[in-house]
Amino acid sequence: MTDVAERLEELRESGLRRRLRLVEGPQGPRVTLDERQVLLLCSNNYLGLAEHPLVREAAAEAALRWGAGAGAARLISGNMEPHRQLEERLAAFKGYESALLFGSGYLANVGVISALAGRDSVVFSDELNHASIVDGCRLARAETFVYRHADVEHLAWGLREAAGHGSLIVTDGVFSMDGDVAPLAELVELARRHDCRLMVDEAHATGALGPGGRGSVAAAGLADEVDLVVGTLGKALGSYGAYVCANAELTEYLLNTARSFIFSTAAPPPALAAAQAALELLEAEPERVDRLGANAAALRDGLAAEGLASGPSETQIVPLQVGEAEPTMALCERLLELGVFAQGVRPPTVPTGSSRLRFSVMATHEPQELREAARLAGAAARELGIGGPTLLAA
Numbered sequence: 598m599t600d601v602a603e604r605l606e607e608l609r610e611s612g613l614r615r616r617l618r619l620v621e622g623p624q625g626p627r628v629t630l631d632e633r634q635v636l637l638l639c640s641n642n643y644l645g646l647a648e649h650p651l652v653r654e655a656a657a658e659a660a661l662r663w664g665a666g667a668g669a670a671r672l673i674s675g676n677m678e679p680h681r682q683l684e685e686r687l688a689a690f691k692g693y694e695s696a697l698l699f700g701s702g703y704l705a706n707v708g709v710i711s712a713l714a715g716r717d718s719v720v721f722s723d724e725l726n727h728a729s730i731v732d733g734c735r736l737a738r739a740e741t742f743v744y745r746h747a748d749v750e751h752l753a754w755g756l757r758e759a760a761g762h763g764s765l766i767v768t769d770g771v772f773s774m775d776g777d778v779a780p781l782a783e784l785v786e787l788a789r790r791h792d793c794r795l796m797v798d799e800a801h802a803t804g805a806l807g808p809g810g811r812g813s814v815a816a817a818g819l820a821d822e823v824d825l826v827v828g829t830l831g832k833a834l835g836s837y838g839a840y841v842c843a844n845a846e847l848t849e850y851l852l853n854t855a856r857s858f859i860f861s862t863a864a865p866p867p868a869l870a871a872a873q874a875a876l877e878l879l880e881a882e883p884e885r886v887d888r889l890g891a892n893a894a895a896l897r898d899g900l901a902a903e904g905l906a907s908g909p910s911e912t913q914i915v916p917l918q919v920g921e922a923e924p925t926m927a928l929c930e931r932l933l934e935l936g937v938f939a940q941g942v943r944p945p946t947v948p949t950g951s952s953r954l955r956f957s958v959m960a961t962h963e964p965q966e967l968r969e970a971a972r973l974a975g976a977a978a979r980e981l982g983i984g985g986p987t988l989l990a991a
């Protein structure tokens with residue numbers, strides 16, 4: 598047995614071995630998965646824009662006009678009209694002076710954090726931040742202080758200990774596996790008091806929270822106070838790619854120093870045109886955001902009626918925490934047999950002992966099908982004898 602085969606076997610034994618499932622057709626509310634029709638409850642295509650006809654057309658037209666790829670990094674020859682246009686639109690949408698596109702949210706987080714946090718400084722990161730933030734902190738040669746989830750007292754203590762060496766506080770706006778919202782007003786306060794920059798990752802907040810889906814920072818009325826907002830084009834905006842919004846000085850600095858920006862091919866024009874069309878639809882039809890919120894509430898209420906707890910979720914991300922990996926995956930498989938696809942999420946994506954089904958709702962679901970999905974989740978949990986204090990509502 599090779600060392601790799603051994604490691605794969607260990608993963609299988611601990612219930613952590615993953616495999617790809619094949620989805621046929623676009624990411625709509627219902628899909629064919631491994632040849633079976635299911636209700637899709639784990640896509641981040643929150644507003645149903647990935648399959649919208651105008652978004653598809655924009656991508657197709659851009660492919661015909663600009664070509665399939667950008668051909669080089671932005672600083673070489675890859676800087677094209679679609680990049681400039683979308684950056685202007687995104688900055689205006691988020692209420693910032695300037696925006697800079699990256700290849701993906703992962704690349705944006707890794708690039709921005711490692712560019713801003715110097716060797717002698719300290720970065721402060723919420724313990725439940727996305728893996729791309731964790732990796733950005735690792736890549737920055739700064740010290741990282743991981744504060745307890747949303748615990749501003751713990752963060753304040755860390756900032757005092759850092760005695761002026763703090764450079765950056767970084768947080769998810771909406772936490773990707775729990776669906777709760779960061780305490781942004783307190784974070785702004787602490788950042789100002791300790792002369793640190795504040796960076797908020799709005800991957801799951803854009804299109805879901807705030808006026809017209811402008812995100813968690815806009816929802817809290819803090820666009821002038823948060824130094825950097827990262828967002829992705831791959832979730833509510835239905836495409837692929839990412840951006841950071843900041844003042845012009847900061848984006849120019851990132852353009853000169855963020856290695857994942859400098860040393861990576863520019864995002865392809867069809868993806869950018871699709872995101873721009875999605876952004877225009879979002880601006881024209883803000884009711885999509887309201888529908889998403891109402892659908893999320895319908896699912897949470899349905900789960901509660903089944904006696905299932907969805908934790909601290911306030912958004913379209915609704916976790917059903919089971920605990921161990923194996924029962925989580927058993928529940929996932931049983932629900933699939935019943936026609937509902939909610940992916941089981943295990944370590945290292947979530948902390949050990951907190952494996953869960955992560956439901957993510959779309960604006961294009963019908964409330965009735967969400968209530969039925971909740972009923973099936975309750976039936977499947979009871980059938981499998983899965984319970985425990987985190988899963989069962991008090």
Ligand SMILES: Cc1ncc(COP(=O)(O)O)c(C=O)c1O
Nearest residue numbers: 701702703727729773800829831
């Ligand atoms: C909070 C958060 N930030 C960043 C990312 C990465 O974005 P992308 O998928 O565009 O790489 C994700 C998810 O993928 C995420 O959940």
